[in-house]
Amino acid sequence: MILMRSPAIICEHLNKRYRIGRLHNDFPTLRDSLAETARQVVARFRGPHEPRPSNIVWALRDVSLEIGQGETVGIIGNNGTGKSTLLRILSRITRPSSGSASIHGRVAALLDVGTGFHPELTGRENIFLNGVILGMSRSDIARKFDEIVSFAEVERFLDTPVKHYSSGMHLRLAFAIAAHLEPEILLIDEILAVGDAGFQRKCLGKMNDVARQGRTVLFVSHNLGTVQSLCRRGVMIREGRVAADGKTSDTVAEYLRTLEEVSSATIANRVDRSGKGLMTLIELQVSTGDANPSKVLATGRPARFACKVDSYRPGASCAFDIYDQLGQPVTYFDSSMSSAEDVAMMGNGSREFVCELDQLLLIPGRYHINAGVTWNGELQDFVEGAIFIDVEQGALNGRPVPREAGYGAVCMPHRWLTPGL
Amino acid sequence: MSATPEVADQNRSTSQLIGNLNYVSITADRTSLSAELGEFWRYRELLYFLVWRDVKVRYKQTLLGAAWAVLQPLLTMVVFSLFFGKLAGVSSEGLPYPLFTLAALVPWTLFASGLIQASNSLVASQDLVKKIYFPRVLVPLASLLSGVVDFVVASIFLMAMAYWYGVTWKAQLAWLAPLTLLTLVAASGAGLMFAALNVRYRDIQQVIPYLVQIWLFASPVAYSGHMLPRKWQFVYAINPMVGVVEGFRWAILGSPIALSTTSISILAALIMLLIGIAYFRSAESEFADIV
Numbered sequence: 001m002i003l004m005r006s007p008a009i010i011c012e013h014l015n016k017r018y019r020i021g022r023l024h025n026d027f028p029t030l031r032d033s034l035a036e037t038a039r040q041v042v043a044r045f046r047g048p049h050e051p052r053p054s055n056i057v058w059a060l061r062d063v064s065l066e067i068g069q070g071e072t073v074g075i076i077g078n079n080g081t082g083k084s085t086l087l088r089i090l091s092r093i094t095r096p097s098s099g100s101a102s103i104h105g106r107v108a109a110l111l112d113v114g115t116g117f118h119p120e121l122t123g124r125e126n127i128f129l130n131g132v133i134l135g136m137s138r139s140d141i142a143r144k145f146d147e148i149v150s151f152a153e154v155e156r157f158l159d160t161p162v163k164h165y166s167s168g169m170h171l172r173l174a175f176a177i178a179a180h181l182e183p184e185i186l187l188i189d190e191i192l193a194v195g196d197a198g199f200q201r202k203c204l205g206k207m208n209d210v211a212r213q214g215r216t217v218l219f220v221s222h223n224l225g226t227v228q229s230l231c232r233r234g235v236m237i238r239e240g241r242v243a244a245d246g247k248t249s250d251t252v253a254e255y256l257r258t259l260e261e262v263s264s265a266t267i268a269n270r271v272d273r274s275g276k277g278l279m280t281l282i283e284l285q286v287s288t289g290d291a292n293p294s295k296v297l298a299t300g301r302p303a304r305f306a307c308k309v310d311s312y313r314p315g316a317s318c319a320f321d322i323y324d325q326l327g328q329p330v331t332y333f334d335s336s337m338s339s340a341e342d343v344a345m346m347g348n349g350s351r352e353f354v355c356e357l358d359q360l361l362l363i364p365g366r367y368h369i370n371a372g373v374t375w376n377g378e379l380q381d382f383v384e385g386a387i388f389i390d391v392e393q394g395a396l397n398g399r400p401v402p403r404e405a406g407y408g409a410v411c412m413p414h415r416w417l418t419p420g421l
Numbered sequence: 422m423s424a425t426p427e428v429a430d431q432n433r434s435t436s437q438l439i440g441n442l443n444y445v446s447i448t449a450d451r452t453s454l455s456a457e458l459g460e461f462w463r464y465r466e467l468l469y470f471l472v473w474r475d476v477k478v479r480y481k482q483t484l485l486g487a488a489w490a491v492l493q494p495l496l497t498m499v500v501f502s503l504f505f506g507k508l509a510g511v512s513s514e515g516l517p518y519p520l521f522t523l524a525a526l527v528p529w530t531l532f533a534s535g536l537i538q539a540s541n542s543l544v545a546s547q548d549l550v551k552k553i554y555f556p557r558v559l560v561p562l563a564s565l566l567s568g569v570v571d572f573v574v575a576s577i578f579l580m581a582m583a584y585w586y587g588v589t590w591k592a593q594l595a596w597l598a599p600l601t602l603l604t605l606v607a608a609s610g611a612g613l614m615f616a617a618l619n620v621r622y623r624d625i626q627q628v629i630p631y632l633v634q635i636w637l638f639a640s641p642v643a644y645s646g647h648m649l650p651r652k653w654q655f656v657y658a659i660n661p662m663v664g665v666v667e668g669f670r671w672a673i674l675g676s677p678i679a680l681s682t683t684s685i686s687i688l689a690a691l692i693m694l695l696i697g698i699a700y701f702r703s704a705e706s707e708f709a710d711i712v
């Protein structure tokens with residue numbers, strides 16, 4: 001075993017169960033509750049009463065974890081597997097149904113960015129309000145005020161009500177406040193999924209600093225690349241249980257393996273998806289340029305990706321990302337970024353977004369694709385690991401691209417000018 | 422590293438012993454009252470900022486700002502004076518009816534708006550409740566306390582009007598402070614209760630306005646409580662606002678007051694507060710899950 005560090009977080013047999021219905025954010029009316037009470041009274045006469053098991057969802061089951069001081073731990077897993085529930089329990093927003101946890105150190109939890117911002121208040125006022133809400137003292141905020149403002153790059157708008165901020169400014173300000181909390185333990189949930197790339201890099205840099213200063217970081221994310229660059233240890237939660245715990249790269253590999261198992265199911269039948277749901281993906285077909293599906297492509301050969309949706313709404317767009325076997329993103333395709341070469345297949349009732357490539361520039365290996373559809377500015381459906389593909393070795397402009405190239409994830413068409421034959 | 426249940430129990434007890442700021446123990450059980458009071462004290466700055474936010478936003482968004490604090494009781498005073506004072510000829514203990522009812526409307530407005538705001542507060546702040554940990558009681562309490570600013574403005578107006586009617590200041594004016602506290606105690610008792618109920622049953626939102634209306638007429642705001650038969654006085658005083666309103670009239674206008682009635686009202690307000698706190702604490706742990 002590695003050198004034992006004094007623990008920052010210890011979870012012992014944490015369980016959390018919800019009654020269905022509460023999960024979906026609806027609330028019982030008095031009438032429902034009276035009806036339920038009546039049902040329970042009747043049930044009590046009939047025998048020992050336990051909530052009907054079909055009503056119960058276990059968000060966490062018997063989770064035991066020990067996290068040492070100064071560790072950076074990434075928590076990964078599919079949607080709805082209990083990652084966020086774990087953070088909510090550790091940040092004391094909700095209580096476990098049974099089991100216990102103890103935390104040694106000052107905690108800051110960022111489950112969302114900008115919670116508690118008031119649109120009518122100015123940037124300056126919101127810095128204080130939000131800082132105090134996140135657990136800073138007024139004097140701490142005053143001391144770090146200038147730093148926060150310059151990190152957020154909102155100097156000129158300090159006395160403007162936040163309702164006039166662009167969403168980017170809003171986010172920058174919110175993250176800047178959070179980044180200056182200086183807790184001993186930082187719990188973060190997926191907040192970097194939003195924001196522009198430049199600011200994301202800045203935030204990651206800041207979080208890296210936090211980790212390097214010996215603070216403990218617990219980071220929930222879908223972005224396997226970020227998790228791997230930020231965290232040394234990875235924990236995978238699956239169906240509420242700890243399914244893997246170890247070096248991040250091992251956990252990510254394990255996660256991709258399980259993702260592959262799930263992805264063998266038809267996309268239409270998968271439940272681990274997110275988005276509004278007005279449009280859903282029902283099929284993703286990959287082929288080498290013709291209409292016959294094949295999960296094997298070859299470097300330098302044409303490729304064709306066809307995403308079928310259940311219904312088409314005008315203005316909808318489709319996007320997919322390709323990830324390598326380490327879970328690092330390699331490239332992405334987005335139909336909303338249009339080009340003169342695009343063809344609109346209007347009028348024939350087509351429900352397919354087809355993306356055609358003349359030459360596949362991926363080096364040989366195994367990849368997976370996350371795909372989503374967006375309509376009306378909102379993500380309608382998103383499926384992780386929608387399909388796994390193998391890229392076989394091939395040739396690019398007649399030049400062979402061998403399987404064991406070893407470097408990078410892409411190859412490019414090129415020519416050499418050499419001194420002689 | 423599976424810990425036996427005994428070990429877990431030991432951990433729980435040591436955590437209570439340590440009680441250190443930087444050590445937190447999380448279990449399915451409810452936190453002890455002393456631990457909750459400690460948390461409340463640690464988060465006092467948040468309470469201040471939540472009140473500050475509510476006050477600031479209210480005055481920023483309104484055209485008339487502080488004038489509303491005076492206009493609300495003033496308009497009700499005009500209506501009451503017309504219908505109860507003039508048309509119905511309700512007795513006002515020999516005082517000018519407008520002054521008589523305004524002295525009651527000022528604390529009543531603090532109570533009623535505090536109760537309404539507090540009842541809706543947790544639902545209105547659900548983003549906060551779902552995403553951030555802090556003692557939940559701060560939310561209804563802050564919305565209650567933010568009414569105090571309006572109350573102070575309205576009180577100044579009330580004093581000015583009393584002066585204009587030729588009322589002389591008396592030493593018993595000092596009792597206004599504890600009487601205001603009594604108003605807040607009564608409002609927080611009911612407010613905490615309804616805030617917690619509202620998270621679970623949104624029906625409460627429909628009930629509150631009616632409740633407040635009935636409560637208004639169950640309090641001696643538009644009429645004098647001394648009109649009631651003597652034997653009913655004690656039952657009547659279970660409504661804490663009876664003690665509050667009669668206390669205000671006594672302190673400002675020198676109306677008669679019965680110590681027995683006031684004591685019953687104080688006792689009732691304290692019991693309401695205890696019930697409110699107890700219910701709030703029992704419901705608190707599931708707010709984030711069901712709001």
